[in-house]
Amino acid sequence: MKSYLISLIIPLNLCIFLVILGVLFAIFKRKLLSFFSIMAGLSWLLLWSLPITSLILGGYLENRYPYTPPSISPTAEAIVVFGGNTANNRANWFGNYSKQTRHARIDTADDLFFMGKAPKIILSGAALEGNVSEAQGMAMQLRNRGIPKENLLIENKSTTTRENAFFVDKLLKQEGITKILLVTSALHMPRSMAVLQNLGYHPIPAPNPPQIVLPPGLHPFLPNTRALEGSRSIIKEYIGLMTYYIRGWI
Structure with missing residues (x-):
């Protein structure tokens, strides 16, 4: 249900839907409804194409748990990494993808x-997709960086944030671990913290560096394709928070 809702209100999808609806209204001579439907679709598309929208709505979520450099993070019994690759791990939300500047969640865990x-x-x-789970893929990369296999625990059943927390909870109880550092993207951190807190944990947030930062030369009130492309991740988090709250998961 949540994925269908996200797909529907993605700016481009909703714009197309409302414009088509407006055309149908026009065919049936409902001019006022046609006008408002088309204008609503175009306005929704324009709103999310502006960097200022990402900066306000996405920035609010990213700043709920401010970034702390690993060097000054407190100690814990384990580092928990929730899978995902928000904005393809770009260092900057509005920038092009680059292997040299990308910052994945395992980079923070590694540090x-x-x-x-x-x-x-x-x-x-x-x-x-495929036969290798995201957790296994992360484990292979960390082992290649010199982290021993015995220091890595894998949970490879979860496909949602709630399932991340549910299955990690089982592992933590098996290992007798209560104090954890939680690693995920800054945007994803509020929902991740909330589901673990709902299970009785008090995770220490260790988010990746914030991505939604205005780079030099980019005007916040001029349409930008990256802002529009990245809108899905922000919308997904707000719908996720709303859904989890309604269902009592946070």
Whole structure:
């Protein structure tokens, strides 16, 4: 249900739907309804194409749990990494993708581990496509960076944030772990923190650096394709928070 709702209100999809609806109203000579339907669709598209919309709505979520450099993060018994790749792990929401500047969640986990912030890393995420789960993929990358296999725990059944928390909870109880550092994107952190808090944990937020930052030369009130493309992630988080709240998961 949530995925259908997200797909429907993605700016371009909703704009197309409302414009088509407006044309149908026009065919049946409902001129006022036609005008408002078309204008609503175009306005929704324009709103999300402006960087200022991402800066306000996405920035609010990113700043709920401000970024703390790994070097000054407190210690814990384990680092928990929720799977995902918000905006393809771009260093900047509005910039082009670059392997040199990208910052994945395992980069933060890697830094925390080698700085001695926790002795174990718990990786959470099922296979979104293919046979290798997201957790297994992250584990392979971390092992290639020198983290021993025995320091990694894998949870590869979860496909949603709620399932991340549910299955990680089982692992934590098996290991007798209560104090954790939680790693995910800054945008995803409010919902991730909330589901774990609902299970009785008090995670220490260790988000990736914020991505929704206005780069030099980009005007906040001029349409931008990256702002429009990235709108799905912001909309997804707000719908996720609303859905989880209604269902009592947070």
